[in-house]
Amino acid sequence: MAFLDRFRNPNLTFLAHPHPHSPDKPILKVEGLTVEYDSGAALENLTFELQRGERLAVVGPNGAGKSTLFKVIAGVLRPSRGLVEVAGHEPGGHICIAYVPQRTQVDWSFPATVADVVMMGRTGKLGLLRWPTHHDWQLVQQALDTVRLLDLADRQIQQLSGGQQQRMFIARALAQEAELILMDEPLTGLDSRAQEELFSVLELLHSQGVTVMVALHDLKIAGERFDRVMLLNRRLVGIGLAETVLNPVQLVDAYGSHLRLLPVVDGTLALGDSCCDEGEHDHA
């Protein structure tokens, strides 16, 4: 079966073309990125870099292009112009990027257990025509243990709570051996306890040197829980420490009419419309 073995080697199949990493390069480098849909520009001329192990919060109003940005970085969507490099190479060849979808975009009635979904993350490493081995199931168990879902491994995915569903996708990213995890509004619809559990898992990822990029609506959480904040509204309004980025001028710039600034005794009070915290929004 030498023929089959050659076919099975993931490095040689048409399935995966893993690029070598250049460890001296930033994990993510974006330059002049522009994405245009028929309806107009979704992202305009974005330039930024992300270092290994960093935690970046991406905030901005609905339709700011957060999901679009994530999909381009994941290599799902082709940019109209500009450059995206993951560890020094084009994202097209990487399977080290994991995308955690918004909960509303997942078919939760799909006939799969939690372990099945996490095992999907192994597919890239397995290659074509190869079935999961004992080693793969062990990695799945480890990943589930890391996100504290091991006792729910055999549940159908619909039976999980919102926070557990998010952690399941993080486990899938771990099984994928992802180095850059993109999470699209993972906090939407979670109560504060579930959010806390999610952050303790993110803390663990941070300690393991995994880079995370998280789209959020909550500016307070963005400032408190992340190393840097990106303020996005089709173009890059600002990126850096929360104190500098989330200033009134830039917030009005990003949120525009959705935000009212009121001068109060000890500074400025920003009132945002709360539409964005309810969830169930579809983002372009």
Add this chain to the structure above:
Amino acid sequence: MLEVLLQPLQYPFMLRGMAAAVLVGIVCAVLGAYVVLRGMAFFGDALAHAILPGLAVGYLVGGGAREPLFWWAMGTAVVSSLGIGAVSRTARIKEDTAIGIIFAGMFALGIALISSVRSYTVDLAHFLFGDVLGVGTQDLLLTAVFGGLVLVVVFLFYKEFMILAFDPVLAATLRLPARLMDNILIVLIAVAIVVSLQTVGVALMVAMLVTPAATAYLLTRRLWKMMALAAAIAAVSAVIGLYLSYYFNVASGAAIVLTCTAVFTIVWVATSLNRRIRAVAR
């Protein structure tokens, strides 16, 4: 009782028909899991109808011989499946509209071709509703070979097809060749339809793809179990359907499909009741 079960089996045509129906039922049910999960029922139905002109040409060319029919149907099925796939991806109109236009046009072409022959009604009925009792040894062989091929491919690409059905974005981030895999799935559906033509015919084909898989979907929570259960339901329905057809003198394809539908209805009512009782108990 035993007599009732054994009596039809003394006829070789009954045995061949039963073997073909069970085989086809299993193949369609396993593949049907993906049809159900990806919402491709309309595509399957359209593709079955779009084969009619191929059957008609095969019929006119081969003078009613079985084998040219099979190959013409196979060729038409593969070409139309890829064609429908391509049009629905690129056209500016919505996918189901594009499918509707192509399928109705092809079906009309098929009817036009067949109506140009004299014994029009009889032959058209065979194509539309199948003729499982007319299955010959050669037909059975072709069914087994191509049906087996479909099952092997489904088995080989199990994990890839599962990801494409559940999470296309993951498929993209894992760099799976999504377009190629989608086309493979489409061609598999086309082949399954062709091998099923003699059993249930063009018009009822979609039931074999959808009904047993949907029944299993209500009862299981893992994909491979859904496939296994769907195959079992389809095989049992095929056998029961043929017995009903024999004793009540009903068209065999219709009897098989009606049995599948009855099983689905029973399971659907039972699972709905069960859920309601649990909700009340809570």
